[in-house]
Amino acid sequence: MPGQNEEKERQIRNYYDALYRAWGAQHWWPAQSxxxxxxxxxxxxxxxxxxxxxxxxxxxxxxxxxxxxxxxxxxxxxxxxxxxxxxxxxxxxxxxxxxxxxxxxxxxxxxxxxxxxxxxxxxxxxxxxxxxxxxxxxxxxxxGNHPVFVVDAYTRRILARHEILPEDASYGQIRELFDRALAPVGESVAGSERVSGQLEKKVGGAAHPPSAMSTVQRTALVQVYNEMHGLIVGVGKNYCRKSQARCDDCPLREFLPSRM
DNA sequence: TTCCGGCCGG
DNA sequence: CCGGCGGGAA
Incomplete structure (x- = not known):
């Protein structure tokens, strides 16, 4: 079923949109060097x-x-x-x-x-x-500002609880999903369009091979990956905790797979 | 006690 | 696949 993956990718984009709308830029990983x-x-x-x-x-x-x-x-x-x-x-x-x-x-x-x-x-x-x-x-x-998405325990936990991918999904599988899901967002940013609210428009584009990526696209993708990981950590730390998750106040609650 | 922005070696 | 690594905070 080819439609499955596309649906998952759209879900990821919805998460990005909802989280960014709720919290804005995370200024993730503050460091001097x-x-x-x-x-x-x-x-x-x-x-x-x-x-x-x-x-x-x-x-x-x-x-x-x-x-x-x-x-x-x-x-x-x-x-x-x-x-x-x-x-x-x-x-x-x-x-x-x-x-x-x-x-x-x-x-x-x-x-x-x-x-x-x-x-x-x-x-x-x-x-x-x-x-x-x-x-x-x-x-x-x-x-290094290389365009790769970072998968952590929070990412896996959120995907599992939202029944997007099983708990034992491999690191590579999760990363692929986010790569494919967020590539269109990177293009959108590169085209200097607004991110928020524009995520539905460009769907189904496969990730470009690195060699075919312009500097602008690459920079945009880095920003999107950066933000998305930061937002996910925010969810994991404050809401999607290992035990005693607080789904009620979570910005992603509307996407929960219909239970409690 | 549990959990944390994993990874390695047996 | 499992145990170990380890201090600090909730």
Whole structure:
């Protein structure tokens, strides 16, 4: 049934529209630099963001929130600074590993790293110990401005509860759905049309291959992916919580699959 | 106690 | 597929 997927994609666009109307731009992932985004992406793995902020504040106060800083700080010292973020031994080791990778592969240059094609850089990141799909995509999108959608536990939970995709849907499947759903929105933004209320007009367009994407389209897509993930996290944190969800006040309540 | 903006190794 | 990693806040 080919109509199934199209319906799901339209639903995703409806969610984006409703959430953006309710909350507006999220200014998601506030950070001073790209490297801060990368550090945050590591530290926030299965960890509350408030704890990540404490660790980041420690690093910033110690003037270690940079490639050079992580490079020179002794491992044991790094562990102490990021302790509030939990898993501090793993995470300290993995931050060191990332800088080592950056040094060897890109001579310590983030601009050189992010100049790499999206797909190839993604594979390189995934090969690193401590970087899985979500961390890789977070780095690509929020630090590198590459057009990839970030799937997290909130995304999966919302899709499952709304019966759009099963709970055990793969990361790739979820990401594909959002890619296809939001590509038309990116085009809409690129065409300098208003986003809100215009989402119904362009439907059914498959995602362009990266090579066929203009700079304007790419930038627009990055913005849309950025916003959508931020909005979803807002839903997950405040309403679609693991236990005791508060569907009554959720901006997405009208889309619930007719139950309680 | 539960949960958090995951990921790795057995 | 499962256990471990871990501190902080609700």
């Amino acid at each position: 790209r490297f801060e985004v990368i550090v945050g992406a590591y530290l926030t793995q299965n960890t509350a963001w408030t704890n990540v902020e404490k660790a980041m504040a420690n690093l910033r106060a110690a003037r270690l929130l940079s490639v050079a800083g992580i490079r020179r700080v002794p491992l044991a010292r790094l562990q102490r600074f990021i302790r509030p973020a939990g898993y501090f031994r793993q995470k300290a080791q993995r931050l060191k590993l990332f800088v080592r990778f950056l040094d060897r592969r890109y001579r310590g240059s983030l601009p050189r790293m992010f100049a790499q094609p999206t797909g190839e850089l993604r594979e390189e990141l995934l090969a690193l110990n401590g970087i899985g799909p979500e961390t890789a995509d977070s780095i690509l999108l929020y630090a």
